[in-house]
Amino acid sequence: MAKTNAEKQKLYRENLLKNKSKYDQMRKISRIRDNKRKKVERINNKQSSSYKSHQSFGKTVKRVLQSLPKDIHKCVSVVHHIAQEFNIIPKTTSHHQREQHSLSIELKQLVMNFYSQDDISYHLREAHQLFLIEHDHTDAYLSLGSFSDLRPS
Numbered sequence: 001m002a003k004t005n006a007e008k009q010k011l012y013r014e015n016l017l018k019n020k021s022k023y024d025q026m027r028k029i030s031r032i033r034d035n036k037r038k039k040v041e042r043i044n045n046k047q048s049s050s051y052k053s054h055q056s057f058g059k060t061v062k063r064v065l066q067s068l069p070k071d072i073h074k075c076v077s078v079v080h081h082i083a084q085e086f087n088i089i090p091k092t093t094s095h096h097q098r099e100q101h102s103l104s105i106e107l108k109q110l111v112m113n114f115y116s117q118d119d120i121s122y123h124l125r126e127a128h129q130l131f132l133i134e135h136d137h138t139d140a141y142l143s144l145g146s147f148s149d150l151r152p153s
Contacts, residue, residue, distance in 0.1 A: 103146060110135055111142070111150040 003011075016023050051057040068075045083089045114120060114131050121127070128147045 107142065108150055111147060112152065115152055
């Protein structure tokens with residue numbers, strides 16, 4: 001009956017022990033191979049931590065957590081800022097950007113044409129109201145300040 005791989009390996013080891021020089025040579029090759037494998041494992045699994053022990057790292061983390069504010073919102077903002085300082089997350093320029101509703105070119109042109117009419121005085125207080133009544137089809141909001149700014153000088 002054919003021998004299994006385990007039995008073949010066992011016989012190989014027994015025969016290897018009989019020849020001392022061959023045994024020493026195989027141990028040397030095996031030791032080199034194992035050292036190479038361990039070295040590659042260490043390189044691949046190397047932590048980027050500068051701490052030598054897990055305990056010292058845990059102690060430092062505990063100190064930092066105790067130093068943070070107790071309010072969760074303040075804590076989040078502090079941690080977020082620190083992460084941005086260390087380039088862990090990208091820095092944002094601004095969280096809130098003001099929306100500017102600029103007037104359309106057509107609306108500006110309508111106001112300028114309105115002021116260029118002969119029957120409209122530049123100093124007329126109700127000019128804004130007259131414009132809104134005359135051009136009520138425009139869906140854009142035109143404030144009195146914006147209307148006054150478009151008055152030709």
